[in-house]
Amino acid sequence: RKEVEQDPGPFNVPEGATVAFNCTYSNSASQSFFWYRQDCRKEPKLLMSVYSSGNEDGRFTAQLNRASQYISLLIRDSKLSDSATYLCVVDSSNDYKLSFGAGTTVTVRA
């Protein structure tokens, strides 16, 4: 089983729609969780950290479900500029290594 798994999508949604997707992780001892955004042929950029109680940043909401070992990202009122690949990142061991999911592609259409 991979350490971090994501539905690759693509999720094709109209502008203004809400889109949500999950990421599952295998290590129950993981403590740090992040969502990154990656545009085509560019470096990943931190979108938000994910906290135990869930957190919001504008139109983006992240949730953590420790019992089922997944995190989620919800995007409200989608914009064309939200089109990107969203990477789930989880710390998977007691050292400093972070594991990346392969990404979920979101395409927002006009």
Next chain:
Amino acid sequence: DGGITQSPKYLFRKEGQNVTLSCEQNLNHDAMYWYRQDPGQGLRLIYYSQIVNDFQKGDIAEGYSVSREKKESFPLTVTSAQKNPTAFYLCASNPGQGRGSPLHFGNGTRLTVT
């Protein structure tokens, strides 16, 4: 502005040649990392370094080498022993002080070996 600089952005080499990718940061971060990304796959860790003059192998270190002689610099050499070197290489850093620090990335080097 602080950040991570990778150079060059694009690199072309012939099979059998070693090539070194540059990574410099002025964020005063202790930890630096090298990842490789192939199409449709997640980032895979090649090497990482928590402190100057020390580094550890990641998940796919074979065919690569690194050095960490200065805090700011963490160059990656792709040797001729690497079977499939063509990929997008990303350097990253974080403060390295315990778990929970997100990574800051450079803008990557796209290596093509023919």
